[in-house]
Amino acid sequence: MECKLSNNVNVEALKAKHVILHESNFEPKEIYRGYADRSLYVNLTTNEVKVKPISEEMKNKFIGGRGYGMKYLWDAVNPDTRWDSPENEIIIAQGPIGGITQYPGAGKSYVVTLSPLTDLPIDSNVGGYFGPLSKFCGFDALEVQGKAKRDVIIFIDGDNNKVTIEEAPEECVNSHILAEVLTEMYADSEEDKRNVSVVSAGLAAENSRIGLLNFSYYDLRRKKCKLKQAGRGGIGSVFRNKKIKALVVKKTGVKGDLNNPYDMDTIVKLGLKLHREIYENDKDQCWMRVHGTTQLIDAMTPHDLLPVNNFQYGQHPEALKLGKNSFEKMFDLGKPDGCWYGCTLACAHALKDFEIKTGPYKGQKVFTDGPEYESLAGCGSNCGIFDPVALVETNFYCDTYAIDTISFGTTCAFIMECYERGIIDQEVTGGLDLRFGSWEAQMELMHQMARGEGFGVVAGQGIHRLKRLFVEKYGLDRAFLEDIGMEMKGLEFSEYITKESLAQQAGYGTANKGPQHDENWLIFMDMIRNQMPTFEDKAEALHYFPLFRTWFSIVGLCKLPWNDIMPADNHLTDEPAKVPEHVENYVALFTAVTGKDFSKEEMLLQSERVYNLQKVFCLKMGKGLREYDYPPYRSVGPVTVEEYESRKELYDKQLIEKVGVDPEGLTVEDKIQALRKYREEQYQTLLDAVYKRRGWTLNAIPTLEKLKELDIAYPDVVEVVSRFL
Amino acid sequence: MKIVASKPELCIGCKACEEACSKVLFKDTDAEKSAIRITPINGEGYDINVCNQCGECIDICPVQAIYRNKNDIVMIDKDKCVHCYACAGFCPLLAMRYHKDVVGPFKCISCGACTRACGTGAIFLEDIIY
Structure with a gap:
């Protein structure tokens, strides 16, 4: 598997290696008042594909999205099921409002699975086009169960009403490459690329419990795939454990009325009102259209709410280097940055021609999504790192390797504090000098995770398991680790200081x-x-x-x-x-x-x-x-x-x-x-x-x-x- | 390019322009389907609202459905449009239109029908350079 070269990939040669394990057709189904009332069930152990009706009872009680995900997963697993059990499912579901184009923010998908970090159901929300496009194929939810023997792609072809499971041995799994390659592979033309969306993970998801899923959407102006993340809880690790290389959906002809809603007039009027509100007020309020969520660095710092050095402190003299002013200069602004049609809040900013300094893509210039607040605070301030350019690279690699910036950042911060206090040393870290502020060591930790090597693999198990290891293997003080290890139920804290609230x-x-x-x-x-x-x-x-x-x-x-x-x-x-x-x-x-x-x-x-x-x-x-x-x-x-x-x-x-x-x-x-x-x-x-x-x-x-x-x-x-x- | 310009002080509120526009765009006389709108201002004169072809909507459209034609007039490609109305919400003049019986946004195409219908010279085509 070639994961180093992102240019000049021979897509036809890669496709020629695909082996069709399953192919079936489904009846087309129009959406009625927000619902297709069907789900698509795929079992990767048996290569079985079923179109399942969704009952009125299910619809009335659980509505859609996370509700459907929770109910399907509830029915699928038992108390002994773990994240890597074949019966565990990954469910991606939309909701009835999802897919409308008139009201900003209506393109979210909700992903549910049993988490490798918590052994509990996790739900994570994500933008990108996969959810709406798969709904317009006639499915309110996709349920994937079982485990494939070798890497597979599940392709939902809404134009030909067909589902295939394809063995796909050759493509690189890292998302910034895979999304581009598969979009090229499954689209008929440059114009057709916006009708394709890819769900993918990456190398570090395979070797850790903190893997995420990337959901792609094609940016027509920049001619690049952008990625949004279902970040929390290790869903990408489940995905790779099932040997899913990617989910691909294709559906042409998106229009504003595909939800066949009851009252389009009201939807448009509500949407127009909110568009105008954003037009008039964003620059007096959060500046999301310019700064995205990076503005939260500036908002949190004055109130002692920005996590610094493993949540010890709430601010730092250099904190604002990670804030909005730095990113306003770096972002490629002026183009629609919504992650679904019609989202004029448009917070999903990106950088072009960003030069990578470490790892397998060192020296390459990449188009990359900008870091969100959580990524800046988690991998940045919480680890004592205040270089915004470095954080763009951290974020790029977290995304393409497919690990959650929050769990990675908070875990890294915990390790750094243990290291700085001298309660773990380089014998434990395998030689990594993981002191606060060491971006190079943080990046090497991540590259190790991607390569499946060394202390990176250990760190990728998350804080809950690290604490146990540090106590049982190295004899550290359990009570102190419980005090400073910022996790609950197995999941790492997101990035806010809560001491005074x-x-x-x-x-x-x-x-x-x-x-x-x-x-x-x-x-x-x-x-x-x-x-x-x-x-x-x-x-x-x-x-x-x-x-x-x-x-x-x-x-x-x-x-x-x-x-x-x-x-x-x-x-x-x-x-x-x-x-x-x-x-x-x-x-x-x-x-x-x-x-x-x-x-x-x-x-x-x-x-x-x-x-x-x-x-x-x-x-x-x-x-x-x-x-x-x-x-x-x-x-x-x-x-x-x-x-x-x-x-x-x-x-x-x-x-x-x-x-x-x-x-x-x-x-x-x-x-x-x-x-x-x-x-x-x-x-x-x-x-x-x-x-x-x-x-x-x-x-x-x-x-x-x-x-x-x-x-x-x-x-x-x-x-x-x-x-x- | 030629845009529809106005001298509101000459407007008498006859709304002939709205009817003319609606006829050109939709073969209808419904003033709500007109791209130009005449609104009384507190009983003292009229506001004339129509697209000035500034093109800000071009950059807002997520699917590149809005473009300038060979005469530099801002047009909407109905095949590409996904009906999100971002263009309407973000129009500085609020001159991008919505009507419940029309699929997708619509706007002035600078055809001049309204100016020909105007009996007072309140609206007229004017050459401008952006």
């Missing part, structure tokens, strides 16, 4: 999939604006926002156009954090697509069903109880003397005002302990309030009454819950 600590802590911010981002409401002073206020937010945010994932929408752009008068509304006008948009949009009566209350109910099924699923897989919601102390308060000293004034004041302890005369260690006792008690009290608000027991188990209220008290669901009640 109790609500966000629980937001991460109670998240079903592990500490990822897509369920909650409450820091400003809680910490900066003090909008939820009581435990009950926080619990209400920790009930509402996870459900509201879940809704994006079941209908096929991107979250960013909800609150990364706002009406100019949003601050005058009763609840500005909810962006009420946009919530109204979503209610109207759902009805306009599906024709169903809808309300804000029904929206939450739809989400609550999916959310509770996922919670019960976690119980089924053995990790759903309260004890799994306890975070590493680093996310709650200062672990070390240096951390305490860095914000001594703040912490001393809290000891006096909140804890009732006079810090005068106490050692720093004593002050840390006093603060810790207080903060951990606060956390426990908040958990009680959150579980109560969610209709769960104090041990985090949904009650039978709650399941009945949600109409999901199926016998197999009740059986799981009954074991714990």
